[in-house]
Amino acid sequence: MQNGKDVKEALNKKAAYGPDLDLDDYKVGTYTPDKMENIDEISDDLKKRIVNVGVTTCKSTRSGTMFFVDNGPSLITSDTDGLELLPMRVAAKKYDLSEYLWKAVDPGKDKYTSKTYLEDSDGYFIRVKAGKKIKMPVQTCMLLSRKKQMQNLHNIIIVEENASLEVITGCTTGKHADDTLHVGVSETFVKEGGFLKFSMIHNWSDSTHVRPRSGCIVEKNGTIINNYVILNRVASVQSYPVTKLNGEGASMKYSSICIGHDGSDIDTGCLVELNAPKTSAEIVSRSITFGGRVVARGKLIGNAPGVKAHLECKSLVLNDGGVTLAIPELESTIADVEMTHEAAVGKIARDQVEYLMMRGLTEDEAVGMIVRGFLEGGISGLPDELKKDIDDAIAKANLGS
Amino acid sequence: MLRIEDLHVEAGGREILKGINLEIGDGQTSVLFGPNGSGKSTLISAIMGLGHCKVTKGRMIYNGIDITNLPIDERARLGIGMMMQRPPNITGVKLKNLISVVSKDNGSILKKAGEFNMDRFMERDINVGFSGGEIKRSDLLQLTAQRPKFVLLDEPESGVDIESIGLVGKKVHDLLYGDELCGKGCVSALVITHTGQILEYIGADRAYILNDGRIKCSGRPMDLLKDIRERGYKECIQCRMVKM
Numbered sequence: 001m002q003n004g005k006d007v008k009e010a011l012n013k014k015a016a017y018g019p020d021l022d023l024d025d026y027k028v029g030t031y032t033p034d035k036m037e038n039i040d041e042i043s044d045d046l047k048k049r050i051v052n053v054g055v056t057t058c059k060s061t062r063s064g065t066m067f068f069v070d071n072g073p074s075l076i077t078s079d080t081d082g083l084e085l086l087p088m089r090v091a092a093k094k095y096d097l098s099e100y101l102w103k104a105v106d107p108g109k110d111k112y113t114s115k116t117y118l119e120d121s122d123g124y125f126i127r128v129k130a131g132k133k134i135k136m137p138v139q140t141c142m143l144l145s146r147k148k149q150m151q152n153l154h155n156i157i158i159v160e161e162n163a164s165l166e167v168i169t170g171c172t173t174g175k176h177a178d179d180t181l182h183v184g185v186s187e188t189f190v191k192e193g194g195f196l197k198f199s200m201i202h203n204w205s206d207s208t209h210v211r212p213r214s215g216c217i218v219e220k221n222g223t224i225i226n227n228y229v230i231l232n233r234v235a236s237v238q239s240y241p242v243t244k245l246n247g248e249g250a251s252m253k254y255s256s257i258c259i260g261h262d263g264s265d266i267d268t269g270c271l272v273e274l275n276a277p278k279t280s281a282e283i284v285s286r287s288i289t290f291g292g293r294v295v296a297r298g299k300l301i302g303n304a305p306g307v308k309a310h311l312e313c314k315s316l317v318l319n320d321g322g323v324t325l326a327i328p329e330l331e332s333t334i335a336d337v338e339m340t341h342e343a344a345v346g347k348i349a350r351d352q353v354e355y356l357m358m359r360g361l362t363e364d365e366a367v368g369m370i371v372r373g374f375l376e377g378g379i380s381g382l383p384d385e386l387k388k389d390i391d392d393a394i395a396k397a398n399l400g401s
Numbered sequence: 402m403l404r405i406e407d408l409h410v411e412a413g414g415r416e417i418l419k420g421i422n423l424e425i426g427d428g429q430t431s432v433l434f435g436p437n438g439s440g441k442s443t444l445i446s447a448i449m450g451l452g453h454c455k456v457t458k459g460r461m462i463y464n465g466i467d468i469t470n471l472p473i474d475e476r477a478r479l480g481i482g483m484m485m486q487r488p489p490n491i492t493g494v495k496l497k498n499l500i501s502v503v504s505k506d507n508g509s510i511l512k513k514a515g516e517f518n519m520d521r522f523m524e525r526d527i528n529v530g531f532s533g534g535e536i537k538r539s540d541l542l543q544l545t546a547q548r549p550k551f552v553l554l555d556e557p558e559s560g561v562d563i564e565s566i567g568l569v570g571k572k573v574h575d576l577l578y579g580d581e582l583c584g585k586g587c588v589s590a591l592v593i594t595h596t597g598q599i600l601e602y603i604g605a606d607r608a609y610i611l612n613d614g615r616i617k618c619s620g621r622p623m624d625l626l627k628d629i630r631e632r633g634y635k636e637c638i639q640c641r642m643v644k645m
């Protein structure tokens with residue numbers, strides 16, 4: 001690992017992609033938000049916002065809940081055997097986490113990781129003990145509550161040998177929390193035979209900047225399924241999670257659904273290193289743009305024999321005036337790999353719209369049905385709540401006209 | 402029910418239909434014959450209002466309403482329904498979803514998918530990877546859900562195997578005559594066929610031969626079909642034009 005001095009110098013280091021931000025423009029959010037005993041205590045207004053990011057107040061459908069407001073924990077509930085949920089700062093005192101902390105993300109990567117490192121930020125710590133299969137998903141919710149603030153989080157997920165876990169993490173802003181910055185460093189470790197399904201849903205204010213920094217390390221025969229969804233208007237998002245498939249037979253699937261609105265700058269994608277034999281990866285990104293700038297990146301690096309990977313970036317452009325960029329990259333250091341990619345940017349096919357109109361759907365309904373199918377087609381096993389959100393987002397967007 | 406007056410239609414920058422006059426009465430079924438490329442599909446696409454067919458002259462009156470410039474969905478809501486010759490793939494839209502939206506009977510049609518041999522296809526994307534016969538059965542199921550009053554069928558039997566032709570024929574028959582609400586004689590149709598096979602299942606009143614964008618002759622469907630079979634389009638048209 002780098003020494004503290006290097007990390008400090010990185011405070012001025014611009015990120016490789018996305019618009020650059022001045023961290024001094026934001027105040028670090030509070031580490032001691034009001035505590036809640038129960039998720040039911042949440043205000044009605046906020047309840048609506050969190051439901052929109054896949055978080056539910058219905059306890060029977062979740063095996064644990066962690067609610068962060070600004071930089072500190074507000075609520076943690078869990079009593080599931082084999083599952084541990086703690087604030088990061090508590091976990092770091094309780095356990096020796098030196099084999100995990102800053103092992104999947106380099107703190108000197110850019111100003112955002114550096115800031116999180118130097119702040120020694122709190123965040124969620126989730127661990128599933130070896131062999132435990134957690135049936136219901138764990139949900140985490142990250143709320144940015146005040147304007148002109150920066151949220152810094154450092155999260156760790158550990159899925160031990162042959163354990164399995166699903167995490168739904170929803171990130172959103174409170175009312176009037178304008179002009180904010182979210183930085184979340186997430187380090188994920190899936191050990192031999194482990195399984196993790198991780199869905200991240202974003203619903204920010206239109207003046208929020210978002211800089212997630214994620215790294216995953218997957219060991220032998222481990223599996224990670226990663227979904228990312230952003231439907232609402234946002235100032236900018238730039239994320240490029242890095243997954244290292246380090247054990248034989250490890251696999252990952254990354255799916256993302258983005259809606260790009262006028263005035264938004266969304267630059268997302270992921271990089272997968274296939275470092276062990278017979279590892280496999282699939283990256284599927286689907287985006288629609290009404291305007292703004294949407295960049296879909298994807299990079300596969302094959303470093304071992306018998307590697308199989310596919311990358312698919314598809315984008316529908318619904319209006320003129322925006323920029324859509326699909327950047328698929330394949331890199332291999334050896335011969336015995338099978339890596340493919342497919343990228344497509346285009347408009348909705350007129351004959352498809354007409355086919356549905358022929359059956360009596362209005363033009364808007366027809367376009368909506370095709371767009372919904374296009375977006376949802378990229379992700380399998382999307383939660384029903386989210387499907388509804390996609391419908392709502394499409395309805396609100398007033399397509400076709 | 403439908404009256405077409407001096408209809409001129411352009412497609413791909415070329416005039417395809419050069420002055421069509423045609424009238425189809427309530428409950429009547431007309432048949433359209435004609436060689437490949439003569440403009441048959443263009444004509445029914447123009448009636449439906451598909452975008453690639455540009456009407457440059459003439460008009461279409463449906464139940465007293467001038468539909469020449471109406472959007473497709475409004476024509477559909479007036480009761481016009483169509484089976485295309487080659488429908489597009491609708492990737493991402495499941496057959497079941499479209500049928501539930503289209504159906505006028507709260508989706509009870511979904512239970513009848515088996516009758517169309519389409520029950521296994523309900524979760525599939527519309528037309529994606531469907532065989533020729535499957536596309537026809539899927540379109541028939543959609544049309545049955547839609548319950549049109551005026552049905553445009555573009556070669557409903559083409560690509561359908563010998564065993565399934567009976568099923569397709571029966572479903573086309575039901576589409577035309579099966580409406581319990583108004584009984585026989587309330588649904589009209591315009592059917593394109595090359596082989597005439599579909600005519601074994603429906604009672605067609607009148608047939609027309611289209612050639613080079615014009616209707617060259619008309620007659621009783623079976624008579625025309627026989628002439629075309631025995632003498633070919635060219636001679637049939639010449640001979641009948643003399644008679645007309």
Ligand SMILES: Nc1ncnc2c1ncn2[C@@H]1O[C@H](COP(=O)(O)OP(=O)(O)OP(=O)(O)O)[C@@H](O)[C@H]1O
Pocket residue numbers: 412413414417435436437438439440441442443444453486
């Ligand atoms: N979108 C288009 N662009 C260019 N040409 C077109 C287009 N649509 C139709 N045409 C042309 O118009 C002519 C008539 O086509 P149409 O499909 O109506 O023929 P058809 O009588 O249905 O023939 P078939 O029996 O082969 O189905 C053909 O020459 C065809 O190539």
Ligand SMILES: [Mg+2]
Pocket residue numbers: 441442443486555
């Ligand atoms: Mg044709």
